[in-house]
Structure formats: C-alpha cells, structure tokens
Amino acid sequence: MNTARNVPELFGSMVFNETVMKERLPKDVYRKLKKTMREGTAIDADVAAVVATAMKDWALSKGATHYTHWFQPLNGISAEKHDSFISPTDDGGVMMEFSGKELIKGEPDASSFPSGGLRATFEARGYTAWDPTSYAFVKDGSLYIPTAFCSYTGEILDKKTPLLRSMEAISAQACRVLKLFGKEVRHVTTTVGPEQEYFLIDKRDYAKRKDLIFTGRTLFGAKPPKGQEMEDHYFGSIRPRVAAFMQELDEELWKLGIFSKTKHNEVAPCQHEMAPVFTTANIATDHNQLTMEVMKRVAQKHNFICLLHEKPFEGVNGSGKHNNWSLSTDTGENLLEPGRTPSENAQFLLFLTAVIKAVDEYQDLLRISVASAGNDHRLGANEAPPAIVSMFIGDELQAILDAIESDADYTDMTKTKMDLGVSALPDIPKDTTDRNRTSPFAFTGNKFEFRMLGSAINIACPNIMINTAVAEELRLFADELESAADFESALHELIKREIKAHKRIIFNGNGYDDAWITEAEKRGLLNLKSTAEALPHYTDEKNIRLFATHGVYTRIEMESREEALLEEYYKTLHIEALTMADMAREEILPACTTFQNELAQTARNKKEVGVSNTMEVDLLRKVCGLTEELYRKCGELSDAIAQAPQADAKRLSNYYHDMVIPIMNAVRQPADDLELLVGKKYWPFPTYSDILFYV
Incomplete structure (x- = not known):
C-alpha cells in the first residue's frame, strides 16, 4: 500500500464519523444526531436504538467483536471495560x-477509581453515559464509545x-456578547x-532500570559527557529507526481520525514532538488521550519505550504539552483573530x-491545572515557563492596549519585508511581533498557547479552567453592556478600565530572568512553586463560586x-522514595562493595610486588x-518514609514535599x-550515556 497516495482514504477509516453516519443512518436520524x-441537545431512545444498530454493523465490518464505554477517570488516564456483541440464541x-x-x-x-472521598469502597455502582459529541471508533477489535462517568x-x-x-458555559456567555455586536x-x-x-x-x-519501570523517570544518573549543549538534536535529521516509528504512528493516528x-526532533537527545491540527476541546482531549496510548503501543513494536514523564532525565530538557486554545463560532469566525x-x-x-482579566483573576487555577509531582521538576527550569503565570501579547497588541488606557491615538504598526541579501531568495513578510517561548500564556496570532502543561497531563483540566474563567468575565461584560445606555462608549470605558486593572499579568520579557521573579512579586502575582503549595488554593471561595455560578463543579466535587x-x-x-531506597540498597551499594573489594585486592597485589598503588588507594578512599x-542517606530516607504521619492528604503532601x-x-x-568513579562493568544499570545515545 502506498500510504502517501491513500492518506485521505486511510484518514478516519476506523471512526464512526459523519461520512459513515450519512451512509448508514436514515436521514431523519442523522439530522437529529447532528x-x-x-x-448539545438530548437524544431520545428511538434515535439511540437506530444509531446503535448502525454502529454495531459498521464495527463488525471493521473486525470488532466487542464494545467498550471509554471514559476518563480522575487519575488522568483513560479506562475501558469490554463486552462482546454476542447474545445467545434458542438453538x-x-x-x-x-x-x-x-x-x-x-x-x-x-469503587476502585479515585474519587477524593466521594465514594466509599463498598459503594461500587457507577454509570457511563454516551457522549454523542465525540465520535466512536474501532481499535484493537473493540468499538470504543466515548462516555462520561458518574457515581450511583x-x-x-x-x-x-x-x-x-x-x-457550554463559555458558549452561552460568548453568544450573549456577540449579540451585542449584532451577531446571531x-x-x-x-x-x-x-x-x-x-x-x-x-x-x-528501560527493562534494566527499576526507576523507569516504577516511576517513569530516572531517580539516579550522572551527567553524560554530552547532553544538549551543542543544540544539534532540535529539528535535526531524524534517525531511520525513529522515522519508522513516526511513520507508523502517523498512520495509526490517521486511522483514528487524529489530525497528526x-x-x-526536540531539544534533548531522544526527545521528539508531534503536533496536531486543532479541533474542538472535547474531541481534542479524547484525541490526545488516544495519542499517548498509541505512542506507547507503536513504540514497543519498534523496540522503544515511549516516556511521557515531564522530566525523565536530570540535566536535559523535560517534556511539555502546548495547549493552543481559541474560540470559534458556528458560522466559522475565530473570535481571537485580530x-x-x-x-x-x-x-x-x-x-x-476577557482573557486577560480571566488569566489575572484566576492565575491560581491555571497553575493548579498543570500541577503534578513530575511537572514540578520542569517548570521554571530554563526549559519551560516559570511557575508564575503571566501573559505575552506582543508589541502590536501591547501598543494598542497602551493607547486605549491612555486615550491616545494609535498608529498602526506596518508590516515590513525582510531582505535576506540573496537575490535568489524572496523577501519574507515580517510579523509585527516576535514569539516568546518563556511565557506561560502567549498570544500567537489568533490563539493563546498555554505552555505550562506537562507531557503526561490530561488536557481536560487546563481547558476546564480556561473555559470557565473566560466564561465568567464574558458574563460580567454582558451584564454590564446589555444595560448600557450607549453601547459604544460603555464598551470603550469597560475595555479601558479592565486593561488598566489587569495589565500586571502582561509580561513580554524573559520569563527565565531572575529579575522577573522579583518584578512579579512587586506586581502581586502568585508564585506557587510546588504542587503541594498550589493545590490547596483549588477550593478558595472565589474558585468555588466561579464553578458553581456556571454549573461546572459543585463545592463537593x-x-x-x-x-x-x-x-x-x-x-x-512515596513510590519514588521507595524505589530510590530499593535501588540504592539492592543494586548500587552491592555494586560499589564489589568494586571496592577488587580495588583493594589490586592495591594489595601491587604493594606485594613493590609497585606503586597510590591510584588504587586514593580511588578506594573516595569510593568508600x-x-x-x-548508606547513611539511604537509611535516613527509609526512616523518613516509615515516619510519614497518618494524616490527611494535605499534611501528607506537605510532609513529602518538605521532608x-x-x-x-x-x-x-x-x-x-x-x-563516575565505579568501573562501568560493575554499575548495575544503564547510565545516561547508554540511554540517551543509543544506536
């Protein structure tokens, strides 16, 4: 099969998409489902019955024998229970x-999923409910039905x-605002x-390192002679073995309708990136969960392990996930297109x-939405945005907002062309502003790029936060403007007032500069450095009020x-600490002891024959x-684990972070x-030099 010629045919071939629905559903059923x-209107039982039959027949034609309600519990991964289509007959x-x-x-x-205390262990019943806004698909012999998940x-x-x-919340409020501009x-x-x-x-x-197996990251590892200093991996030529993986990954994702x-190649050795075309937040979330699953499965076929931890290796860049967020109407208009x-x-x-005000007032929620033990290693480490939330809007928009705030005239920035000084090369149109890779929340032309997400995160949570916070500001704006006597003047005064009130969140400079930390503190911005510090702000009263207002979460949720x-x-x-103690006690210490014994024997042998053993003795002293x-520190770690208090989750989080x-x-x-001292043949597991620079 020539994949290049058949991509349109391949794309979505395992998805119960609109093309399939048009072919297999009666017209009236198709219209109701659409x-x-x-x-977001409710679907009735009769329509569901017709859709189910069509979906089953299509799935059987794709080799499916089972179906599963595919859902996303609070642990951030996806879950599935498979049932076959078989039903017994009388014969x-x-x-x-x-x-x-x-x-x-x-x-x-x-009962066995995280619930944060909502469900007791003996309260087992739960329900999944079909989400008809996300397409069903066939994978590994089962029909996957995207669903919501709730308790009894x-x-x-x-x-x-x-x-x-x-x-739904942001849609309702955005429609109110658009109506003020005469748009239905x-x-x-x-x-x-x-x-x-x-x-x-x-x-x-991977198989030789307990830390990678149990925690997804290396807990030990000396810096290799070469890391990413030469900047030769980023956008470099893709190795054939990796290229073969990427080709199969694309094909598998395209089959599932994912816009890969x-x-x-990314910055660090062995690091890579895949970027999709945008789609609705709901489907994008489903697609990203699938992408991570497919990456892991395809990697194994090529004798790789795909690591999605935010910081698998100390000393080289970790992995993130840039969340490109925008707003579009059902008429095709991008509301963030300048x-x-x-x-x-x-x-x-x-x-x-509205976005500027939302990010400023709910900066704690944005930080919380990306908080994890893994991401704490990455944020602010000169490879990812700092833990301080700020916004980059660029020179042109900054000049416009400055003019609005000061009631001054604004002179449009003219786009220029760059002459590269080579007659054969065309002049390149130059954008009116640069990009800022150090900004946590950057405007990039017609969307905002939220760059703080860790690579393993489920993107639902960050988008819930952004959607709801912006919905709240649009609600307040609509309330004010709907009652205004003069819409134009009220609109101007509202924008001017809010820009002045929330300009502190805008920072177009270098987020890696230590001076920014001081400046951010002066501005009154939050610097929630760790997950343990950030998470307790989740249930601040203003946040509970926000989500309750828009029906997104109740207080108890x-x-x-x-x-x-x-x-x-x-x-x-806790798992990382146990793994570290285990590796040190069972692997590193015995290896060092063996090396010491052989080194000591060599020193004795050289002394007996009258040859200098200074090198062996000196090395032996250092290793011993x-x-x-x-050994002492490992004992302290084991004691600290054993002494963890029997306490609530907040106290335990603080204990593990602080102690x-x-x-x-x-x-x-x-x-x-x-x-770096023990002979390589004695070291019990692969080093960074082995792992990051495989053939």
Whole structure:
C-alpha cells in the first residue's frame, strides 16, 4: 500500500464519523444526531436504538467483536471495560446484538477509581453515559464509545463531564456578547491543538532500570559527557529507526481520525514532538488521550519505550504539552483573530480583554491545572515557563492596549519585508511581533498557547479552567453592556478600565530572568512553586463560586478533586522514595562493595610486588567515603518514609514535599558521584550515556 497516495482514504477509516453516519443512518436520524452533536441537545431512545444498530454493523465490518464505554477517570488516564456483541440464541448459538440502551449507558465498577472521598469502597455502582459529541471508533477489535462517568448517586467522577459543562458555559456567555455586536450565533466552540512532546528510549535499557519501570523517570544518573549543549538534536535529521516509528504512528493516528500534522526532533537527545491540527476541546482531549496510548503501543513494536514523564532525565530538557486554545463560532469566525486592523476591531479587543482579566483573576487555577509531582521538576527550569503565570501579547497588541488606557491615538504598526541579501531568495513578510517561548500564556496570532502543561497531563483540566474563567468575565461584560445606555462608549470605558486593572499579568520579557521573579512579586502575582503549595488554593471561595455560578463543579466535587490531586501527589513521591531506597540498597551499594573489594585486592597485589598503588588507594578512599555516605542517606530516607504521619492528604503532601524530597536529593548526590568513579562493568544499570545515545 502506498500510504502517501491513500492518506485521505486511510484518514478516519476506523471512526464512526459523519461520512459513515450519512451512509448508514436514515436521514431523519442523522439530522437529529447532528443536532445533538452541534447544539448539545438530548437524544431520545428511538434515535439511540437506530444509531446503535448502525454502529454495531459498521464495527463488525471493521473486525470488532466487542464494545467498550471509554471514559476518563480522575487519575488522568483513560479506562475501558469490554463486552462482546454476542447474545445467545434458542438453538445454542449466538447472534451479534447491540441495543440503544447499551449504547447510552454502561455500569463499570466505581469503587476502585479515585474519587477524593466521594465514594466509599463498598459503594461500587457507577454509570457511563454516551457522549454523542465525540465520535466512536474501532481499535484493537473493540468499538470504543466515548462516555462520561458518574457515581450511583450522581457525583461526577471523570474529566469529560466538567469539560463539556465548561464548553457550554463559555458558549452561552460568548453568544450573549456577540449579540451585542449584532451577531446571531447559536454556538461558540473552544478549539484546542495540543502539541505532544515525548522521549523514545531503547526497550532493553528501560527493562534494566527499576526507576523507569516504577516511576517513569530516572531517580539516579550522572551527567553524560554530552547532553544538549551543542543544540544539534532540535529539528535535526531524524534517525531511520525513529522515522519508522513516526511513520507508523502517523498512520495509526490517521486511522483514528487524529489530525497528526507535524513531527520533529526536540531539544534533548531522544526527545521528539508531534503536533496536531486543532479541533474542538472535547474531541481534542479524547484525541490526545488516544495519542499517548498509541505512542506507547507503536513504540514497543519498534523496540522503544515511549516516556511521557515531564522530566525523565536530570540535566536535559523535560517534556511539555502546548495547549493552543481559541474560540470559534458556528458560522466559522475565530473570535481571537485580530484582523488586519486590530486597533479598530472592538469585538476582538473585548474578547482579548476577557482573557486577560480571566488569566489575572484566576492565575491560581491555571497553575493548579498543570500541577503534578513530575511537572514540578520542569517548570521554571530554563526549559519551560516559570511557575508564575503571566501573559505575552506582543508589541502590536501591547501598543494598542497602551493607547486605549491612555486615550491616545494609535498608529498602526506596518508590516515590513525582510531582505535576506540573496537575490535568489524572496523577501519574507515580517510579523509585527516576535514569539516568546518563556511565557506561560502567549498570544500567537489568533490563539493563546498555554505552555505550562506537562507531557503526561490530561488536557481536560487546563481547558476546564480556561473555559470557565473566560466564561465568567464574558458574563460580567454582558451584564454590564446589555444595560448600557450607549453601547459604544460603555464598551470603550469597560475595555479601558479592565486593561488598566489587569495589565500586571502582561509580561513580554524573559520569563527565565531572575529579575522577573522579583518584578512579579512587586506586581502581586502568585508564585506557587510546588504542587503541594498550589493545590490547596483549588477550593478558595472565589474558585468555588466561579464553578458553581456556571454549573461546572459543585463545592463537593471541587473538594473531592482537590483531595484526589493531593493523594496522587504524595503517593507519587512515596513510590519514588521507595524505589530510590530499593535501588540504592539492592543494586548500587552491592555494586560499589564489589568494586571496592577488587580495588583493594589490586592495591594489595601491587604493594606485594613493590609497585606503586597510590591510584588504587586514593580511588578506594573516595569510593568508600561516598559509599558510606550513600548508606547513611539511604537509611535516613527509609526512616523518613516509615515516619510519614497518618494524616490527611494535605499534611501528607506537605510532609513529602518538605521532608522526603530533600532527603531523596541527598541520596542521589553520592550515588551519581559514585557512578563516575565505579568501573562501568560493575554499575548495575544503564547510565545516561547508554540511554540517551543509543544506536
């Protein structure tokens, strides 16, 4: 098969998409289903029954024998329980059946998923509900039906449901604002394009390291002679083995209707990136979850392991996920498109102001939305945006906002062309502003790029935060402008007032500069450096009020999510600490002892024959001293783990952050020093030089 010629045929071939629906559904059923997908209206049982039969017949034609309600619990990954289509017949055989009831509702066990205290262990019943706004698909012999997940008593236990609620909230408020500009829009959609960074390492190296197996990152590892200093990996030539993986990854993603567009080498050795075309936030979230799953599966076929941890290796860049967010109407208008003359585009300026105000007032929520033990290693490490939330808007928009604030005339910045000084090369149109890779929340032409996300995160949470916060500001703007006697003057005064009130969040400079930390503090911006510090702000009263106002979360749902996130944080650190102690005690210390014994024997032998043994004795002293230090520190770590208090999730999170992490850092130092002294044949697992520079 020539893949290049058949991409249009390949794309979406395993998806129950609009083309398939048009072919297999009666026209009236298709229209009702499309209305549900477009407007979020409820679907009736009769329509569901017809859709279920068509979906089953199509899935059987694609080789499916089972179906699963695919959902996204609070642990951030996806979950699935598979049931076959078979139904017994009177003659002892089977037939393939799938009802509308089975399509609409499933009943997985809800007791073993994180619930943040919403459900007791003995309260097992849970429900999944079909999400008709996201396409079903066939994968690995099963029909996958995207669903929401809730408990028997109705508490929301997933990430999809609040995302859908937030999308409805921002749509309702954006439509109100657009009506003030004379536009009758039925629906506004948040669109997202999440770029995905990842590492590929050799499967054999992975299998030899407990830290990678149990935690997804290396807990030990000395800096190799070469890292990313030469800047030769970024956008470099892709190795054939990696290229073969990328080609198969594209094909598998295209089959599932995922808009895989760009692939390239990233900054760190073994690091790469895949970027999709944007789609609606709901579908983008489903697609990104699928992308991570498919990456891992395809990698294994090529004898790789795909690492999605935010910081797998110390000393080289970690991996993030850039969340490109925008707003589009059902008429095809991008509400964050400035147009040729943004200074005269009042509608754009109002929506821009709403985003600026939202990011300033809810900077804590944006920080919380990307908080994790893994991402704490990455944020602010000169490879990712700092933990301080700020916005980059560029020179042109900054000049426009400055002019509005001061009631001054604005002179349009003219676009120029760059003459490269070579007659054969064309003049290149120069943008009116640069890009800022150090900004957590940067305007990039007709969208905002939220750059703080870690590579393993489920993108639902950040988009829930953005959607709801912007919905709130649009609600307040609509309330004010709907009652204004003079819309034009009220609009101007509103934009001017809010820009002046929230300009502190705008920073167009270098986010890596230490001076920015001082400046941000002067501005009153939050600097929530760790997950343990950030998460307790989740249930601040202003945040509870925000989500309750828009029906995205109830108070109890927010409290449960805070609890679940804190549990995930300290449990992650607990596992890392246990793994570190285990590796040091069972692998590194015995290896060092063996090396010392042979070194000591060599020193004795050389002394007996009258040859200088200064080198062996000196090296032996160093190794013995570091080994003793490692042994002591390892004991301190084991004691700290054993002494963890029987306390609530918040206290445990603080304990692991304040007490355990410093000891883990202390354990690592002598171990990494020993790696550079102990002979390679004695070292018990692959080093960074082995892992990052495989053939």
